[in-house]
Amino acid sequence: QVTLKESGPVLVKPTETLTLTCTVSGFSLSNARMGVSWIRQPPGKALEWLAHIFSNDEKSYSTSLKSRLTISKDTSKSQVVLTMTNMDPVDTATYYCARRAFSPIKWSYYYYMDVWGKGTTVTVSS
Amino acid sequence: DIQMTQSPSSLSASVGDRVTITCRASQSISSYLNWYQQKPGKAPKLLIYAASSLQSGVPSRFSGSGSGTDFTLTISSLQPEDFATYYCQQSYSTPRITFGQGTRLEIK
Numbered sequence: 001q002v003t004l005k006e007s008g009p010v011l012v013k014p015t016e017t018l019t020l021t022c023t024v025s026g027f028s029l030s031n032a033r034m035g036v037s038w039i040r041q042p043p044g045k046a047l048e049w050l051a052h053i054f055s056n057d058e059k060s061y062s063t064s065l066k067s068r069l070t071i072s073k074d075t076s077k078s079q080v081v082l083t084m085t086n087m088d089p090v091d092t093a094t095y096y097c098a099r100r101a102f103s104p105i106k107w108s109y110y111y112y113m114d115v116w117g118k119g120t121t122v123t124v125s126s
Numbered sequence: 127d128i129q130m131t132q133s134p135s136s137l138s139a140s141v142g143d144r145v146t147i148t149c150r151a152s153q154s155i156s157s158y159l160n161w162y163q164q165k166p167g168k169a170p171k172l173l174i175y176a177a178s179s180l181q182s183g184v185p186s187r188f189s190g191s192g193s194g195t196d197f198t199l200t201i202s203s204l205q206p207e208d209f210a211t212y213y214c215q216q217s218y219s220t221p222r223i224t225f226g227q228g229t230r231l232e233i234k
Contacts, residue, residue: 111217
């Protein structure tokens with residue numbers, strides 16, 4: 001059974017750095033073509049993709065947040081870590097990690113987020 | 127970034143109704159479109175991938191169609207457990223994915 005579980009602080013102060021950990025089980029972070037993304041959702045709002053790490057350790061970041069984000073992984077611990085610097089109250093959200101999986105259809109690969117963690121709620125307030 | 131626009135933003139319907147939700151991409155994304163269902167306080171759940179492929183375990187009353195810029199999610203006969211918020215998501219520019227703003231499906 002594939003599971004992902006987010007962990008991290010519930011409350012951070014403005015200007016602080018947030019560190020979130022996603023612990024996965026049921027698959028390896030070294031599986032080719034798979035990877036893990038971080039996605040957030042402010043209260044009552046839509047989902048926003050933040051960052052992704054590939055099995056080969058390549059990384060990709062949201063254009064608007066790139067300067068504040070760092071994603072990394074420890075394959076031996078089955079963990080993906082996201083750090084976000086200079087936190088602001090607008091960063092208050094539920095943060096999810098999700099596995100990117102794929103299906104080959106005809107001559108293409110189709111990617112989707114097939115398993116999500118339950119999310120961790122982070123409030124930014126002094 | 128590719129922008130995804132859903133309509134309507136909210137919808138009221140009754141159990142047994144047929145419901146259609148529309149998603150439009152700001153550029154052609156072929157069939158690289160996924161649909162998710164989210165219930166309050168829960169993580170999103172994958173329903174449809176590649177515009178029309180049903181994820182394993184998802185009831186067959188859910189279906190997806192479309193390609194290019196226009197897509198639809200149809201629920202053929204609403205069940206009580208289907209009242210939720212639905213999101214489309216483009217995977218054309220994966221891993222730089224983007225989501226629609228969501229469609230909230232409420233009980234009439």
